Amino acid sequence: MKTEITFTRLPRIRPDEIIAHMNDPRVAEHMPLLTVTWDRAAVAKFVVGKERNWRRDGLGHWAFLSNGQYVGWGGFQKEGDEWDYGLVLRPDAFGLGRQISRKAIAFAVADARIPFVTFLLPPSRKNLGALDRLGAKFVGEVDYDGTPFLKFRLDTE
Template sequence: MTPEIRFTRLSDIEQAEILVHMSDPRVAEHMPLLRFDWDAATVAGFVAKKEECWARDGLGHWAFLSDDRYVGWGGFQKEGDEWDFGLVLRPDAFGLGVRIARQAIDLAMTDERIPYVTFLLPPSRTNLRALERLGARQVGEIEYDGETFLKFRLETD
């Protein structure tokens, strides 16, 4: 049976769950900006910052649940005039990425504030078929906080 995927706010998740998730070295493999260890204070600050995005922009990052089990976080964050989509799953849920991304992109397609979505991926991510299946195309490379990322764009209108 296909699991039910739900989106909820990060503030609804036990912070200990997020700490375990973000402390897993397999998660950090493709996150070049993750240059620190997570602790309870880091998680609290992270959740507060993501809630600020919701208050400021009316949209932000969710926690993702699969059959009511926390499997990761991600969503939309306004970067200048662009809406960037990110997805960070627990290793045991990596296979749900395309399904969760598609569900989020479907929401973006109904939101007139979002004419397109951008995705930033580190060059270590060599399997890009999921983005291709979503319809995104590479538009270049950018440097962010001293790291190079591949930039993709998906039209939503």
Template sequence: MCDIAFVPLETIAPDDIIAHMSDPRMATHMPLLDGPWDQDSYQQFMAHKSQYWQRDGLGHWAILCDGDYVGWGGFQKEGEDWDYGLVLRPQNFGLGMVITRKALDLARSDRRISSVTFLLPPTRTKLGALKRMGAVFDGQVSHEGAVFLKYRLDTA
């Protein structure tokens, strides 16, 4: 395996994030992704993610594997919930559980986070790993016009 590091999103070259999010394979499980990204999309994304850090003191990171950018993710406050999201480059999908375990270790050490939610599109049908971690189905939610399956994992 590789050495996983969480670093500020701003440390990643904009072109790397734009290329990642413009990959057509990303839209398969991202119902809110509506086409290729450009510089404006990137700027809006970065401003939005920065607001979470300013408001909550926590948000999304860029994720590195042995120093190479593999995706982004982290915790975002949604109402009363801390939602965990992970968006990996397609060639790095296999790193999902390693990264998630490391992120959940951080959540367990943060007194503010008593549980973590996962919002998954209905296209995600392989949920065995999530259930083995102890996450339980918590209903369906609508977010920006898309339906998501909500799972919850206690971290306390």
């Protein structure tokens, strides 16, 4: 069966699906800023914040669907003058990262507002081959909210 990947807005996803996703310990392994247990209030705050970014920037994070089923969230978020790409998948969908990212990066290449994309990964991430295959270059280590991250950049023009 062919896997159809679609992007939709986060308010279309049932809060319980996001709660289960974000409370899975396998998701938290590489998310050092994920320090709270998610509940309905946390999901509501999260979705409101992501929708605020859409209104402010005309772009933001999506919910990712595989054959119509929620598998995670991510997309582009404006960080200063840069568009940062993030991807947070449910563990049972980790294998879809390449397909989802390929579609998202194609979106960025076609969008004149995005001359390059940045990626912030925690130092715990050791397998960086996907970024290399995309053509992303290591920029250096940066501090984000008191936590070190590895920063990469992919030119899209």
